[in-house]
Amino acid sequence: MTGEKAPVAGPFVDVWVNCPDRAVAERIADACVAKRLAACANIFSPVSSLYRWKGAVERAEEVPLLLKTRAALFDALCAVIKPLHPHETPSIVATAIVHADKTYCDWLDQETRDPAPR
Numbered sequence: 001m002t003g004e005k006a007p008v009a010g011p012f013v014d015v016w017v018n019c020p021d022r023a024v025a026e027r028i029a030d031a032c033v034a035k036r037l038a039a040c041a042n043i044f045s046p047v048s049s050l051y052r053w054k055g056a057v058e059r060a061e062e063v064p065l066l067l068k069t070r071a072a073l074f075d076a077l078c079a080v081i082k083p084l085h086p087h088e089t090p091s092i093v094a095t096a097i098v099h100a101d102k103t104y105c106d107w108l109d110q111e112t113r114d115p116a117p118r
Contacts, residue, residue, distance in 0.1 A: 012108055013074065013094040015067040017081060018049065025065040028084050037077045038067040039111035070112050071096070 015038070019025040022043065029041030044064040051058055069077060074094050081092055100108075 011071050012097040012100065012105060013069060013071045014097060015069060015074065015077060015092065015094045017065040017067065017085070017093075018062040018091045019065050020060070020062060020086060022046075022063050024085060025063045028065060028081050029067070031080050031084060032067055032069075032077060035080060036112055036114065037073050037080060038069045039108045040068045042066040042068075068108060070109065073112060 017025075017028060019028065025043045029038075029043060032038040033041055042065070044066070046061045046063050049060050049062045051060075067077065071094065078092055082090065
């Protein structure tokens with residue numbers, strides 16, 4: 001390990017999307033990786049969610065999806081996710097990758113370069 005890190009507030013983000021089930025998470029992951037809008041997708045085990053929606057407290061089982069990409073691709077990623085997601089207001093949240101190994105950043109940059117046409 002060289003100890004090299006990407007710059008603070010670098011160009012990369014992790015994008016979390018809560019999906020209603022594994023099938024939706026897989027469809028979104030497949031589309032985003034195929035279009036090179038994400039270098040990688042992690043589909044997690046279901047979690048129990050508690051949230052407020054339209055004035056009521058709701059409970060649901062959701063499947064978290066983590067997409068690894070460049071910050072500059074966030075809007076394009078949202079444009080692919082929204083039509084594939086059944087929720088009226090899907091949770092699509094980007095978190096900046098502040099520090100990361102240089103070789104990881106190089107890979108992430110390479111695999112999200114020149115996205116395929118939609």
